Amino acid sequence: MEFVPNPGVPVENRRQLVIKLCWMLLWMAYLVYPVEDLLKGGYSLPVQVAGWAALAGFLGCYLTMVIFRSMTGTLWRGSYPVLAVMLVLAVVTGVGLGDAWLVLLTYLSVTAGAVLPVRIALGGVAGITVLVTAIALATGADNATLSSLVLPTFLSGAAMTGLQRLVGAMRELREARETAAHLAASEERLRMARDLHDLLGHSLSLITLKSELAGRFMDADQREAARAQVADIEQVARQSLIDVRSAVSGYRRPTLPVELAAARGALTTVGVTLEAAAGLAEDRPGLGGAEAECLAWALRESVTNIVRHAAGATTCTLTMDESWDGEGGRFAVLEIADNGRGPGRSAAGNGLRGLEERLALAGGRLETSPGPGGRGFRVRALVPLGVQVAGPPAATARP
Structure with a gap:
């Protein structure tokens, strides 16, 4: 660029x-x-x-x-x-x-x-x-x-x-932004430390207690009781491992607020101004965790494409809206558009194909097209909203 x-x-x-x-x-x-x-x-x-x-x-x-x-x-x-x-x-x-x-x-x-x-x-x-x-x-x-x-x-x-x-x-x-980012990272590490302590503190204490009991039963030649304690230890350890993996996976899961902040920093680095709609990262009624994660992935992949391929781009516009399909289904729509040179005649890359598959698994879809005025590139990620509300107003019958 x-x-x-x-x-x-x-x-x-x-x-x-x-x-x-x-x-x-x-x-x-x-x-x-x-x-x-x-x-x-x-x-x-x-x-x-x-x-x-x-x-x-x-x-x-x-x-x-x-x-x-x-x-x-x-x-x-x-x-x-x-x-x-x-x-x-x-x-x-x-x-x-x-x-x-x-x-x-x-x-x-x-x-x-x-x-x-x-x-x-x-x-x-x-x-x-x-x-x-x-x-x-x-x-x-x-x-x-x-x-x-x-x-x-x-x-x-x-x-x-x-x-x-x-x-x-x-x-x-x-x-100030760098300081806020460092503080946010420190707060996230502290929160993760607290969560891991809560997850493992009880489990490790229970494993320690049952290990002591198993040792006493073995000293008393009560093998069946000792074997039962060892089985409980194995079960507690397996459950602890599942809990830790679940917690770590949750931390690795992208979210819209985090990806929005990362997008702003990445685009600023290459001289692209991000114009994001107000309240875009706020919670939206009916948007589930899996669907929100798909939108966060869409934002990350789109910004990556702009940084790598959108030569000449100076502005990236980011909006969030709702849409209905012909069957009355309600969708959250995340749209990312830039004013660069566009993809030309090149085929979609692996990133967009993977994003399309991810959205399809969540019941959504991916739409791509030239940007406003035929310049640049536009990505629209649609995911279903769970809470159904009154649909769009019905068309007025003409006489």
């Missing part, structure tokens, strides 16, 4: 870094003004050399800040010295070479909004805006030049300050 630059998320490899730098270089178009000034300004050779050196140094500092922030996603310790160098170069060139070079202060405003702490970033942007105004007035810039510099300088820096706040909120949200 094609990489799309995501603000605040560190790049993972060199290719992603190059793509992000290419996106950033699009904003270098405004440097055409100082470049044109050097080419047509009629400066002496030493001044031209100094101007090109200053422009290259400023651009190098700017790209250095972008690279380090893209690789780490956090503030770099060398940001402040680099920002000071950019300030000096922008002020010296703006005062010494004229209005065309004041655009460097606009880039400085963007950089300050991105790297300064949030509490002082807006103040730094305002200070740079005042500096631009002062230099422009001191160099005799006209009103058109002044208005074309002051407003973009402040707005671009303020926008970057807002983006920095948004990135911080996104980072806190990711950390």
